[in-house]
Amino acid sequence: MPNPENKMERIKLIFRYLMNLEWTEKIQHYCIFCDRANFGGIAYEDDDLIAIHNIRSAGQLHWLIMPKSHVARDIESLNGEHIALLQAMDRVKQHLLASHCPGVSPTDVHSGYHRGRRPLVAGIYYPDIVSIHHLHLHVIVKPRAWLRFFKYPGWLPLMWRSDVAVLRRVQRLAAKVT
Template sequence: MQRMRAIFSYLAHLEWTEKKQKDCIFCDRTKFQGNIVYETDTLFAINNISKAGTYHWLIMPKEHQWRDVESLVYEDTQLLQSMIDLKKELLQKHCPAVSPKNIHSGFHRGRRVLFRDVYWPDIISIHHLHMHVIVEPRFWLWLFKYPSWLPLMWKSEKQIEQELKRKSAER
């Protein structure tokens, strides 16, 4: 019975309608200044405070122009490529011997319309585009919090690249 209550509570607290965050912690550098592991003119990477593996970085644009991965369009292909390049640079610098099969990266799904003003539950907790890079992920977190097997919750950067190419072809 307690398990059922927990499941019901979880479902009841999902964001089924559009929610706009007033304050973005990724836009306030004072909240993570000591956690920055890499920075360029347009991107930065920080250590996730809730590590899901040996390393767990969040790579994001400095600008708060994108809410989530769902808002990317073909013109954002260069942004995505820059994020992927930064991922490769971090992996080369911090863990060059780790096999690619032990690296899990991608994005939590964002807001998508289900029906009129009702949306699929918003999986992301911070509405500022960010990519997770998890090295040697903990099994249970990989399986349930960062699930590549569940497209309702997760998209890899490869999937997004394919979608942007498809959008380009439709132009």
């Protein structure tokens, strides 16, 4: 006969897991992307943007492209005013691909953003998938299949959004403003 306390412990663990998802707004007081000691190596840098080698590579090459300053927490907070930033991040992506893997097929490149906190219904939010609240673009060359499917899933827009889709969305927002 199962021990009720063990069952209660399992329920508590499940409850604790669900409660620790970012169902509500949580603030990160420390950003690892603002401390260069956490970088796996710098692949590109200019006055506004930096691209680093992801220390947890999901493919043959894996860069994170981000603004140096906290321009946005995640893609959910982007608006039409961010169009120039996204275009600059795309130029860095194209530069890195051209300089490090010329001739790579577009089908071998998986790039996009993890989804941030966004409303579901009546004050309830989807959990925040973004682990670091500093806007960053993942560019993965020849991704490992299981990571592409589960951690960076193009098929699941609740978790992941391609950079092309994000750029298109922000372009539409910019067009509405003008």
